[in-house]
Amino acid sequence: MTSQSTGIAPAHDGTAEPGGVQHQRVAVLGAGKMGEALVSGMLRAGKPAADVLITARRAERARELTERYGVAAASNAQAAKEADTLILTVKPQDMAALLEELAPHVPSDRLVISGAAGITTAFVAQRLGVPGLPVVRVMTNTPVLVDEAMSAISAGAHATDEHLRRAEEIFRPVGKTVRVPESQQDAVTALSGSGPAYFYFLVEAMIDAGILLGLPRATAHELIVQSAIGAAVMLRDSGEHPVKLREAVTSPAGTTISAIRELERHGVRAALLAALEAARDRSRELASG
Ligand SMILES: NC(=O)C1=CN([C@@H]2O[C@H](COP(=O)(O)OP(=O)(O)OC[C@H]3O[C@@H](n4cnc5c(N)ncnc54)[C@H](O)[C@@H]3O)[C@@H](O)[C@H]2O)C=CC1
Numbered sequence: 343m344t345s346q347s348t349g350i351a352p353a354h355d356g357t358a359e360p361g362g363v364q365h366q367r368v369a370v371l372g373a374g375k376m377g378e379a380l381v382s383g384m385l386r387a388g389k390p391a392a393d394v395l396i397t398a399r400r401a402e403r404a405r406e407l408t409e410r411y412g413v414a415a416a417s418n419a420q421a422a423k424e425a426d427t428l429i430l431t432v433k434p435q436d437m438a439a440l441l442e443e444l445a446p447h448v449p450s451d452r453l454v455i456s457g458a459a460g461i462t463t464a465f466v467a468q469r470l471g472v473p474g475l476p477v478v479r480v481m482t483n484t485p486v487l488v489d490e491a492m493s494a495i496s497a498g499a500h501a502t503d504e505h506l507r508r509a510e511e512i513f514r515p516v517g518k519t520v521r522v523p524e525s526q527q528d529a530v531t532a533l534s535g536s537g538p539a540y541f542y543f544l545v546e547a548m549i550d551a552g553i554l555l556g557l558p559r560a561t562a563h564e565l566i567v568q569s570a571i572g573a574a575v576m577l578r579d580s581g582e583h584p585v586k587l588r589e590a591v592t593s594p595a596g597t598t599i600s601a602i603r604e605l606e607r608h609g610v611r612a613a614l615l616a617a618l619e620a621a622r623d624r625s626r627e628l629a630s631g
């Protein structure tokens with residue numbers, strides 16, 4: 343595919359639009375579930391579709407995204423040439439091959455953002471082999487789809503505050519962002535990257551419990567989902583520690599403490615500690631394939 347066929351001009355660095363808005367072109371390389379969520383988030387946040395490019399392995403997938411969002415599709419090499427910021431959203435296992443394909447085409451003034459679990463900025467920088475190339479690592483999560491993502495952002499060796507700010511501009515409209523040292527990213531991946539899955543797992547188990555207690559599935563589902571939303575909003579908005587919020591539900595000799603005793607007896611807390619440790623360890627392993 344040529345730039346003529348995408349109808350987009352070569353990359354430019356931060357041209358000021360009328361009104362002073364920075365005009366940066368962003369390419370999402372490997373637009374699967376997370377990549378698509380980011381594209382839709384950037385568009386919801388007001389980024390013009392003309393400033394967003396996607397790449398996909400299958401032509402059919404590229405066509406689907408161009409039709410759905412009005413963004414242009416490109417090859418990986420072309421995206422490297424035409425976008426100021428390259429966001430890599432392939433699976434960790436596909437990262438080495440993507441970087442090998444990109445390496446001859448990435449100019450040193452690009453910002454590369456890796457969103458893959460376990461892949462370090464050093465892994466990306468070493469395989470691209472471009473001296474001084476800024477690389478930022480971001481771990482986000484699927485609530486990016488509803489603008490409630492938790493995205494943790496870390497600078498690689500050559501990434502400056504300005505590069506972190508550019509990454510935040512992309513991820514902040516779709517949720518909350520924090521800056522963390524890269525040494526914490528495997529733990530972050532275990533907590534907030536995978537975190538939504540643990541909550542879904544708990545909700546699924548509690549719906550089953552409702553069935554056990556004789557409730558219709560739809561009723562159990564509605565009761566637990568709304569309780570989860572209510573609890574999440576209280577956690578976020580009250581500023582209270584979860585222990586305090588739990589204590590407020592737990593009446594002396596009441597129902598909640600009977601349930602808590604069973605959770606403790608079955609080692610749910612210990613299971614969560616072990617589970618997140620396993621996720622952290624798996625994140626560490628992913629860069630080695
Ligand atoms: N799913 C999740 O909850 C989260 C995922 N992540 C990370 O996001 C990344 C993507 O995950 P998903 O979106 O779930 O995976 P996905 O499989 O839906 O998307 C990856 C896409 O990359 C494409 N691809 C692979 N190699 C390519 C290449 N050389 N050129 C162009 N396209 C290529 C694949 O065809 C696929 O469409 C992973 O690295 C994962 O660790 C991060 C946070 C949360």
Ligand SMILES: O=C(O)[C@@H]1CCC=N1
Pocket residue numbers: 459531535536
């Ligand atoms: O399960 C995974 O490997 C990805 C990374 C974080 C969430 N999902």
